[in-house]
Amino acid sequence: MSTKLDESRGVAAERVALALQEEILSGNLAPGTRLGEVALAERYDVSRGPVRSALNQLAESGIVSIVPNSGARVRELGRDDARALYEVRAALEAEAARLAAGHADAATGDVLGQLLGQHADEVSAHPQGAYLQGPGDRDFHMVIARMSGNPIILRYLTRELYPQLSLLRVKHRNVTGRGKAALLEHRRIAEAIACGDSEVAALLMRRHIRASWDALEAQLAATPEEQQS
Amino acid sequence: MSTKLDESRGVAAERVALALQEEILSGNLAPGTRLGEVALAERYDVSRGPVRSALNQLAESGIVSIVPNSGARVRELGRDDARALYEVRAALEAEAARLAAGHADAATGDVLGQLLGQHADEVSAHPQGAYLQGPGDRDFHMVIARMSGNPIILRYLTRELYPQLSLLRVKHRNVTGRGKAALLEHRRIAEAIACGDSEVAALLMRRHIRASWDALEAQLAATPEEQQS
DNA sequence: TCATCCAATTTTGTTGACAATATACTGCCC
DNA sequence: GGGCAGTATATTGTCAACAAAATTGGATGA
Numbered sequence: 074m075s076t077k078l079d080e081s082r083g084v085a086a087e088r089v090a091l092a093l094q095e096e097i098l099s100g101n102l103a104p105g106t107r108l109g110e111v112a113l114a115e116r117y118d119v120s121r122g123p124v125r126s127a128l129n130q131l132a133e134s135g136i137v138s139i140v141p142n143s144g145a146r147v148r149e150l151g152r153d154d155a156r157a158l159y160e161v162r163a164a165l166e167a168e169a170a171r172l173a174a175g176h177a178d179a180a181t182g183d184v185l186g187q188l189l190g191q192h193a194d195e196v197s198a199h200p201q202g203a204y205l206q207g208p209g210d211r212d213f214h215m216v217i218a219r220m221s222g223n224p225i226i227l228r229y230l231t232r233e234l235y236p237q238l239s240l241l242r243v244k245h246r247n248v249t250g251r252g253k254a255a256l257l258e259h260r261r262i263a264e265a266i267a268c269g270d271s272e273v274a275a276l277l278m279r280r281h282i283r284a285s286w287d288a289l290e291a292q293l294a295a296t297p298e299e300q301q302s
Numbered sequence: 303m304s305t306k307l308d309e310s311r312g313v314a315a316e317r318v319a320l321a322l323q324e325e326i327l328s329g330n331l332a333p334g335t336r337l338g339e340v341a342l343a344e345r346y347d348v349s350r351g352p353v354r355s356a357l358n359q360l361a362e363s364g365i366v367s368i369v370p371n372s373g374a375r376v377r378e379l380g381r382d383d384a385r386a387l388y389e390v391r392a393a394l395e396a397e398a399a400r401l402a403a404g405h406a407d408a409a410t411g412d413v414l415g416q417l418l419g420q421h422a423d424e425v426s427a428h429p430q431g432a433y434l435q436g437p438g439d440r441d442f443h444m445v446i447a448r449m450s451g452n453p454i455i456l457r458y459l460t461r462e463l464y465p466q467l468s469l470l471r472v473k474h475r476n477v478t479g480r481g482k483a484a485l486l487e488h489r490r491i492a493e494a495i496a497c498g499d500s501e502v503a504a505l506l507m508r509r510h511i512r513a514s515w516d517a518l519e520a521q522l523a524a525t526p527e528e529q530q531s
Numbered sequence: 532t533c534a535t536c537c538a539a540t541t542t543t544g545t546t547g548a549c550a551a552t553a554t555a556c557t558g559c560c561c
Numbered sequence: 562g563g564g565c566a567g568t569a570t571a572t573t574g575t576c577a578a579c580a581a582a583a584t585t586g587g588a589t590g591a
Binding site: 084122125126129130133141157158160161163164165167168172223224225226229 | 313351354355358359362370386387389390392393394396397401452453454455458
Binding site for chain 3: 313314315348349350351352371372373
């Protein structure tokens with residue numbers, strides 16, 4: 074009951090790409106899995122043309138890796154990839170917060186406050202904070218990205234960074250979200266944005282992402298990646 | 303005599319994409335030009351398959367725009383696109399400078415100093431400063447992006463932002479570069495990076511990009527875009 | 532027993548033809 | 562004369578077959 078309105082509609086390539094991404098990010102297709110074109114073609118009941126297009130699309134978004142003349146596999150993200158990802162995320166989301174604060178109007182504070190209210194309810198419902206870094210958390214960052222008014226930032230985040238972050242979470246299950254702490258940080262960020270304080274908003278957002286990375290890195294350090302060449 | 307080593311080598315799609323990008327960014331194919339698949343196919347003596355792949359690739363990098371079931375055209379960048387571009391560029395390049403300063407070693411100062419020396423020669427050779435924002439300027443930013451150690455930032459800059467910036471310059475010919483001023487700013491940025499001063503490096507780089515945008519915007523304001531719906 | 536070479540098979544890259552959709556044109560009606 | 566419907570054309574989306582490359586397996590030799 075989410076985006077189920079599309080089914081066998083529109084362009085086949087798009088349909089395959091969406092379905093594949095869904096299956097990859099849900100953990101159904103583990104990182105490293107070979108993605109043969111013929112297999113996918115008959116799996117989605119479509120020719121190899123659209124499959125090729127879809128694979129290229131997903132390769133651009135960074136969740137599959139294609140080796141020319143060899144094939145595509147679900148991408149395996151290492152620690153270095155994760156770090157690079159969070160560095161870029163920090164830069165872009167901080168910029169988004171800065172811009173959002175730059176053209177904040179009277180309604181801005183209200184919509185952010187309402188959103189945070191919902192999140193507060195969810196956090197108190199699941200006190201262990203196992204959910205954050207979930208859709209709720211993502212909503213907040215998404216809203217700010219949209220409020221930035223910069224379509225490129227929005228595209229990078231939705232089309233590349235967030236999918237890759239989801240892919241990261243596939244490997245390292247149940248990442249212990251920092252529910253309460255994150256919510257508190259969100260509050261301060263929202264406040265700065267509503268006040269139109271660009272510099273503080275950017276600074277707090279950067280710090281927020283950094284904290285998220287620190288938490289994740291601690292877990293990554295606990296489970297050293299076993300990658301054979 | 304730059305990257306001429308590739309000619310009819312490797313994957314056809316890649317070859318077409320490179321050639322097309324070259325022709326678009328050189329101004330040979332003006333923004334808005336229709337890019338019919340059959341025309342391109344026989345132009346590059348290849349089938350429509352690789353052409354399709356190449357067009358999708360260039361659409362991802364933002365220099366062609368594809369409308370499903372209608373076709374591809376050379377993208378037309380408006381003022382809003384340009385602003386968004388520079389905002390993202392500021393965020394990413396500032397982050398690159400910050401990271402580069404973060405892990406600067408003894409050799410860093412030397413390589414940057416040498417690069418700046420070359421640029422100084424070029425500037426004094428062309429005092430009107432008509433060249434900067436040319437390959438020389440780009441080299442500096444490129445080197446820093448590489449020094450950041452972050453492959454995602456490097457990819458975004460080389461694969462998307464810089465091509466789009468080049469596309470911008472196609473429309474607005476002879477953008478008056480800020481040769482001397484830019485070189486001075488580069489010097490200070492390099493110094494901060496060599497010293498390992500992340501915060502200052504990021505700040506200066508952001509300011510530098512901002513100044514570049516201000517200069518460009520002044521020119522854009524002088525020539526209002528005539529765009530009919 | 533292990534390494535190396537070679538052939539068989541699988542898989543990707545490319546091609547040309549077919550189907551579906553959008554665009555352009557012509558004639559018609561108001 | 563202007564707007565609109567219907568048709569004709571051209572272009573994109575998709576398909577199935579062909580060619581080239583890589584991977585796999587086994588046989589041969591040291």
